[in-house]
Amino acid sequence: MKKAMFIVNPSSGKELAGDFKDQTIETLTSMGYEVDVRETEGQGDATNFARQACQEQYDLVTAMGGDGTINEAVNGLAEQEHRPLFSFIPLGTVNDFARALGIPLDPQKAIEALKTAQPRFTDIAKAQNQYFMNILAVGQVAENVSNVSVEQKTKLGTLAYLIEGVKALTSEDETEMTVEYDQGKWSGNAVIVLVALTNSVGGFEKLAPEAQTDDGFLHVFIVKSAGLPAFIRIASAILRGKIEEDPDVLVIKTEKVRIETQTEMTCNLDGDEGCTTPISVEILKQHIEVLVPIGDNN
Numbered sequence: 001m002k003k004a005m006f007i008v009n010p011s012s013g014k015e016l017a018g019d020f021k022d023q024t025i026e027t028l029t030s031m032g033y034e035v036d037v038r039e040t041e042g043q044g045d046a047t048n049f050a051r052q053a054c055q056e057q058y059d060l061v062t063a064m065g066g067d068g069t070i071n072e073a074v075n076g077l078a079e080q081e082h083r084p085l086f087s088f089i090p091l092g093t094v095n096d097f098a099r100a101l102g103i104p105l106d107p108q109k110a111i112e113a114l115k116t117a118q119p120r121f122t123d124i125a126k127a128q129n130q131y132f133m134n135i136l137a138v139g140q141v142a143e144n145v146s147n148v149s150v151e152q153k154t155k156l157g158t159l160a161y162l163i164e165g166v167k168a169l170t171s172e173d174e175t176e177m178t179v180e181y182d183q184g185k186w187s188g189n190a191v192i193v194l195v196a197l198t199n200s201v202g203g204f205e206k207l208a209p210e211a212q213t214d215d216g217f218l219h220v221f222i223v224k225s226a227g228l229p230a231f232i233r234i235a236s237a238i239l240r241g242k243i244e245e246d247p248d249v250l251v252i253k254t255e256k257v258r259i260e261t262q263t264e265m266t267c268n269l270d271g272d273e274g275c276t277t278p279i280s281v282e283i284l285k286q287h288i289e290v291l292v293p294i295g296d297n298n
């Protein structure tokens with residue numbers, strides 16, 4: 001019988017995990033898996049469970065939680081030789097990875113969709129010794145977003161990130177940075193540098209419309225200017241899916257990137273606090289095989 005490890009974060013997404021646990025177990029069982037349930041108790045548990053599933057030759061790892069839990073599980077899979085098929089039920093505030101892969105944001109529908117889902121290889125990226133699937137951000141905005149409290153996130157959802165983002169982008173808080181990529185090097189003052197793998201960043205699906213989860217590239221955005229007028233213009237370009245047309249935004253497609261800042265900064269990695277600068281990032285092409293609903297063309 002095929003073996004599935006089902007990793008659940010009981011605290012994710014307004015503590016909804018309990019409601020969907022049994023439904024997921026039933027679904028995985030109906031798909032022919034013997035299901036082993038692991039509940040996380042704190043940071044690092046999802047990584048350890050996923051790593052154990054690789055070492056014990058499981059066939060599938062299913063994670064249920066927010067982007068933080070999904071990221072932790074992927075970190076457990078990333079370095080192992082045997083990487084089981086991966087699937088997840090999004091229960092977070094933002095759920096960027098689910099948006100990018102066309103996985104329903106409604107947990108019940110996401111569980112239902114598992115029955116007919118198909119495996120698809122997707123890229124992940126490595127920054128220092130941490131892995132991510134979605135976004136790495138460096139700059140004052142990124143540090144502020146890392147500091148959004150759990151209460152704010154639960155109460156305001158995506159809006160909490162947006163408020164912090166707007167506050168930082170309009171504060172004219174620039175950082176002196178150097179960004180080295182495959183074809184060149186950029187130095188100057190930037191508000192934020194984003195390294196995206198998917199088209200969905202912070203819940204906005206139009207930031208990197210071109211990015212595909214399996215295209216083998218990092219999509220780097222250097223936002224050079226700050227202040228309210230620039231912010232309004234850039235925000236409107238993002239909403240039109242045309243950020244690359246803004247004169248203050250540099251868009252780069254690369255397989256590797258190195259970001260240095262004049263003073264040490266902590267990056268934001270898939271929504272949570274990550275490593276500190278200088279940071280080297282590389283793409284790992286089609287590294288994880290994820291179950292995604294059929295009919296999705298991302």
Ligand SMILES: Nc1ncnc2c1ncn2[C@@H]1O[C@H](COP(=O)(O)OP(=O)(O)OP(=O)(O)O)[C@@H](O)[C@H]1O
Nearest residue numbers: 011012013040041042043065066067068069092093
């Ligand atoms: N049993 C638990 N109780 C409290 N916190 C937990 C538990 N298990 C894991 N965690 C913590 O939950 C964090 C991950 O939460 P996650 O991001 O998945 O949910 P979320 O915050 O609701 O979603 P989002 O990041 O999309 O807002 C991890 O940092 C981990 O330390």
